[in-house]
Amino acid sequence: MVALIRPDSWNWALLLHVGGAMILVGGLVTAGGASLVMRGDATGALTRFFYRVLVLVALPGMILMRAGAAWIYDKEGYTGNGDPTWLGIGLSTADGGAVLFIIALILGGIGLRRSRRGAGGEGLLRASGVIALVLLVAYVVTVWAMAGKPA
């Protein structure tokens, strides 16, 4: 229930954290959705769109979310010793998710380049899309953990 009784001085950090997380999840829903329907798109527009959304929407959202998380972590006075379970879930998915996200960006970037040259790349783009969808599921679980704060 910390979210309901926190001091007012935490509000800006929380707004940055939650707002960034919402942009990140929105970007993953959009990119993940595009990866699911892009196979039926003969124009190739959704392939380029998929990667642009990852770079221009989800990536800035991830940076804002993580910056807000670090800010509010500092304000709440956590040290890493005896941190609550929900915080561990949040930090694990934020940092582990960032690594997976970078892998998705690299695979997607190479896949898009190969696709533009007409030298395949569909498998890499599909792998990038699968990672985006896996991250989406992980972040929904994280939202549940951060809001419900299970012991």
Next chain:
Amino acid sequence: MSFSDWLLALHLIAAFALIAALVLFTAVMVANWGNGSPQRASAYFRLAAIGGPLIAAGAGLTLVLGIWLAIDLDAYHPWDGWIIAAIVLWAIGGATGSRVGAHYSGLQELVDRLAAADGDEPNAELAARLSDTKVRTLHAITIVAFVAVLVLMIFKPGA
């Protein structure tokens, strides 16, 4: 986790679904802006279809669970000023968002017809209707309304 914790968690997940759908619609609108290619529009419309159930469930559950939460918790009441303001903003966002949705639902038939008949020849009417400035303004109002709800939920002025 207590019952209130579950309500809060589900309320927040619903809010994420709502904003995620808005992000999806915004990205699709921007990508389609001024482009009259029926095949391209058809591909984007298939993607946008994901956002329909997401925004309907997200908006509905955010409101219902939010009011339920305000009733359940002793610290807040549904008649608190910031909660009433959030409900009014939710209604404004819902009304403008519905009009944007109706515009694109009306366009679906044109996109399907052009994609089936003309292949991928750019169509001026389609380009014009995808670039409707009134729809863009309504969508911007929807975004501002729901972002303002988020700000109210975090700052809880007067609580």
